[in-house]
Amino acid sequence: MKMKSFSQAVLAGLLATQAYSQASNEEEWTVTLRQRNLETGSVYYATVDREGNAPSQAPVPEGGSEFTLWAYSRTDQGTTEFFVDSALVGAYLPKGRLWITTPDPYSGGIPRTRIDQGFTLNFEVADLDTSAGAPEAAKKLLLDHDLAVSTNAVPADGVLGKTFDFEQRYLDRNGVGSIRFPGSNIPGSDPFSDSGMEYFNLYALPDGTVAELQLSEAQVQIWPMSSAEFVGLESSTPYKIVPEVSVNLTNLYPESETWVQVYRGPESVGTNGTRLSEAKAIINDVKPDNKVLSFKTLNNVLDDNGEWTLEVLTQTPFGIERISWTTVVIDRDLELRGSFQVLSD
Amino acid sequence: MKLSKYHFLSFLLPAAIGAQTVVPVDPNCCGNNPDGEPLVIRAAASASEVNAKRQRGQQAYERSSVSAPAEEVEIQASREGFLAGSEFLVGAYGFAILPKGSSVVKCKRIKIVAEPPVGDIPLLSWKEFVGRHRGVVRSIPVSDGVLTADPASLKHLRSSIKTLQSAGMTCVTTLNGNPVSVPLPTEDVAAK
Numbered sequence: 001m002k003m004k005s006f007s008q009a010v011l012a013g014l015l016a017t018q019a020y021s022q023a024s025n026e027e028e029w030t031v032t033l034r035q036r037n038l039e040t041g042s043v044y045y046a047t048v049d050r051e052g053n054a055p056s057q058a059p060v061p062e063g064g065s066e067f068t069l070w071a072y073s074r075t076d077q078g079t080t081e082f083f084v085d086s087a088l089v090g091a092y093l094p095k096g097r098l099w100i101t102t103p104d105p106y107s108g109g110i111p112r113t114r115i116d117q118g119f120t121l122n123f124e125v126a127d128l129d130t131s132a133g134a135p136e137a138a139k140k141l142l143l144d145h146d147l148a149v150s151t152n153a154v155p156a157d158g159v160l161g162k163t164f165d166f167e168q169r170y171l172d173r174n175g176v177g178s179i180r181f182p183g184s185n186i187p188g189s190d191p192f193s194d195s196g197m198e199y200f201n202l203y204a205l206p207d208g209t210v211a212e213l214q215l216s217e218a219q220v221q222i223w224p225m226s227s228a229e230f231v232g233l234e235s236s237t238p239y240k241i242v243p244e245v246s247v248n249l250t251n252l253y254p255e256s257e258t259w260v261q262v263y264r265g266p267e268s269v270g271t272n273g274t275r276l277s278e279a280k281a282i283i284n285d286v287k288p289d290n291k292v293l294s295f296k297t298l299n300n301v302l303d304d305n306g307e308w309t310l311e312v313l314t315q316t317p318f319g320i321e322r323i324s325w326t327t328v329v330i331d332r333d334l335e336l337r338g339s340f341q342v343l344s345d
Numbered sequence: 346m347k348l349s350k351y352h353f354l355s356f357l358l359p360a361a362i363g364a365q366t367v368v369p370v371d372p373n374c375c376g377n378n379p380d381g382e383p384l385v386i387r388a389a390a391s392a393s394e395v396n397a398k399r400q401r402g403q404q405a406y407e408r409s410s411v412s413a414p415a416e417e418v419e420i421q422a423s424r425e426g427f428l429a430g431s432e433f434l435v436g437a438y439g440f441a442i443l444p445k446g447s448s449v450v451k452c453k454r455i456k457i458v459a460e461p462p463v464g465d466i467p468l469l470s471w472k473e474f475v476g477r478h479r480g481v482v483r484s485i486p487v488s489d490g491v492l493t494a495d496p497a498s499l500k501h502l503r504s505s506i507k508t509l510q511s512a513g514m515t516c517v518t519t520l521n522g523n524p525v526s527v528p529l530p531t532e533d534v535a536a537k
């Protein structure tokens with residue numbers, strides 16, 4: 001069972017980097033290479049530098065060795081470990097690698113995307129033995145796809161629920177391939193709050209003496225869509241003076257910018273209007289965030305009678321999208337006509 | 346230099362090009378972008394559109410033509426955590442992290458525990474630990490044959506362990522100076 005806080009998962013990749021840098025700066029971190037002999041189960045530890053390479057000091061048998069790199073820190077409160085990377089090396093082991101690409105160029109750790117955007121799972125397989133007499137374990141690899149859903153209404157502070165199975169497939173050809181998912185597979189009915197993680201693991205099949213061997217893993221963070229709500233305006237009411245307006249923004253995508261634009265006339269997607277400079281929301285976090293924008297001087301911008309449209313636009317790695325809109329009617333002549341009426345009486 | 350009779354047109358060309366690039370500025374147009382280039386704005390997907398996409402994950406697998414197992418494969422593999430796969434030697438001057446099973450002879454002056462100790466106990470590398478606890482801890486260098494479970498090498502190791510059991514020291518198997526667990530049955534690991 002995989003159970004960890006969502007933000008912990010988000011930062012897993014960053015922490016390894018942090019561990020490396022702190023190891024060099026404060027010497028509070030230690031990096032150890034763990035080598036497990038897959039034939040006999042013996043385990044070898046060697047403390048290593050944060051960068052570099054060297055021949056394996058323990059023998060690698062024909063059945064292979066699993067190398068895992070760990071960083072750990074020591075404080076009075078205890079010892080904390082961070083998994084950094086792993087690799088399998090063996091004369092007769094098939095090789096496999098998974099990686100995920102998304103439209104978001106984020107490179108700070110686990111790849112991320114939005115629930116409506118989808119992602120691509122890429123794989124590379126080598127050294128499969130497809131000859132007729134080859135054992136099953138040498139002919140194909142097992143791709144296992146699991147999901148975990150954020151159980152909290154606020155995804156940034158959410159906790160991931162229990163990981164559950166989504167799909168399994170065999171990869172039985174050497175070479176490079178990919179599977180394009182048009183959207184996330186996180187279950188639910190509200191894409192404005194649903195979030196979670198998708199996990200992919202690639203295994204060499206058991207051969208009778210050893211269990212499945214994990215060859216590679218890939219994960220992707222799935223964040224919800226953003227939403228916006230205008231507060232303080234009623235579309236059915238003509239205004240002489242536009243009141244103070246606020247916009248509640250929910251789940252703004254990491255490293256996004258959100259603003260409000262106005263233009264004359266009815267709503268029309270794609271219209272380039274005037275950007276309101278009074279307030280904007282910039283998210284510089286690795287998680288979604290909520291913001292409130294307030295506009296006190298809108299009356300000066302909507303300077304002519306007629307229908308106006310206000311739109312909330314958000315710019316993310318997926319482009320510029322309109323996430324909400326409303327219209328407002330300005331009629332400043334009402335007051336003047338009333339005055340003439342009084343004078344004529 | 347011979348000039349074309351149409352050379353005077355070359356003076357008009359920059360003006361013509363310039364005229365094409367001039368865009369009338371509407372105060373209510375293009376205010377989103379300081380460069381004046383119109384932004385490409387599209388409507389965000391609706392909830393129903395996104396939910397429909399979410400139903401198509403299985404189809405992605407079908408399109409990729411990767412085959413499905415006849416029945417679900419039970420995965421036995423799980424990565425053991427570094428600390429969970431370790432044992433901790435605690436002495437008077439600190440503690441060290443070793444592969445579980447690498448301490449093949451034990452003594453009362455060095456505690457061997459399954460969890461990392463808490464409190465003000467310094468963490469030492471294996472080499473520091475041996476250096477500071479000289480007299481109560483020693484290494485037993487092993488050969489590659491031990492790690493590959495070569496019977497002759499294991500027999501030799503067993504006899505070394507028997508000899509060291511009376512020495513009153515904790516003994517750790519090592520390869521090239523680093524601790525290593527060896528494929529010995531648990532009954533070969535002795536407590537003094």
